[in-house]
Amino acid sequence: MKITSWNINSVRLRLPLLEQVFATVAPDVICLQETKCVDDQFPTEAIADMGYPYQAYRGEKSYNGVAILSRLPLRDASHELWAGKEDCRHISAIVNDIRIHNFYIPAGGDVPERDENPKFGHKLDFVKEVTAYFAAQDQGSAVMVGDLNIAPLAEDVWSTKQLRNVVSHTDLERERLLSLIAKGGWHDAIRGHFGPEEILYSWWSYRARDYRASNRGRRLDHIFVTNDLADKVTSAEIFAEARGWEKPSDHVPISITL
DNA sequence: ATGGCAAATTGAATTTGA
Secondary structure, eight states: OEEEEEEOSOTTTTHHHHHHHHHHTOOSEEEEEOOOSOGGGSOHHHHHHTTOOEEEEEOOSSSOOEEEEESSOEEEEEOOOOTTOOOSOEEEEEETTEEEEEEEOOOOOSOSOTTTOHHHHHHHHHHHHHHHHHHTSOOOSEEEEEEOOOOOSGGGBSOTTTTTTSTTSOHHHHHHHHHHHHHTTEEEHHHHHHOSSSOOOSEEOTTSSSHHHHOOEEOOEEEEEEGGGGGGOOEEEEOGGGGGSSSOOSBOOEEEEO
16 A cells, blocks of 8 residues: 655645646555645545545645545544644544544744744644654554654754754754654654665755755655554655646655555 | 745735745
């Protein structure tokens, strides 16, 4: 079973690119973030016609929004609310007896101080709650994917020194995400596949004149599997070429095969 | 540490992303 995660940055605008991803990456299940539309506007039929009729999604106007699209039957779709908000940043469902959790963790704003910037506090609280949620239960075999908006390792950014005080790579965020992985019994399947030395990015800013030339990326998107599944990850990929497509998302699809 | 961009909403400017 191939599972992909992609921050699509508007599912309506990039519906043709979603079809491209289906054609080239060929996932069995894809988890989207930042769909940016309410459920009534979600292109259910068009995506079903592309071969992915099993769907679960939660969206809101303009912001956030998550979806799980599958060509295999999907059951028990559900979600939790986090950090005292009702925003659409999480959805989960079971495919092939494995529960898949799809997250869009808050970006966290600009200033890495919760007193000055409530968005940063929201992000920290969100990660803490997710950590506690998974630490409190033996969840069996599960997968956690999404745009987690944190690059935890030095090898996950173009310059660990220059990004030290930049939200997504501060020490506090890095510690919190590594703690989430450890306490939840997760295995970082993408990093595990490529090894500790490889420089890995899943996001490149729109602001670079030439993203390929500047190559100032960050690994903000992740796929974790519970430790019992670690040995069953037979491949992993970061589909970087999607960043070079016409009208791309600033994130690229990442995948594992179980 | 910023910002050369982008999307959605609402009506040319604002919010959000990271």
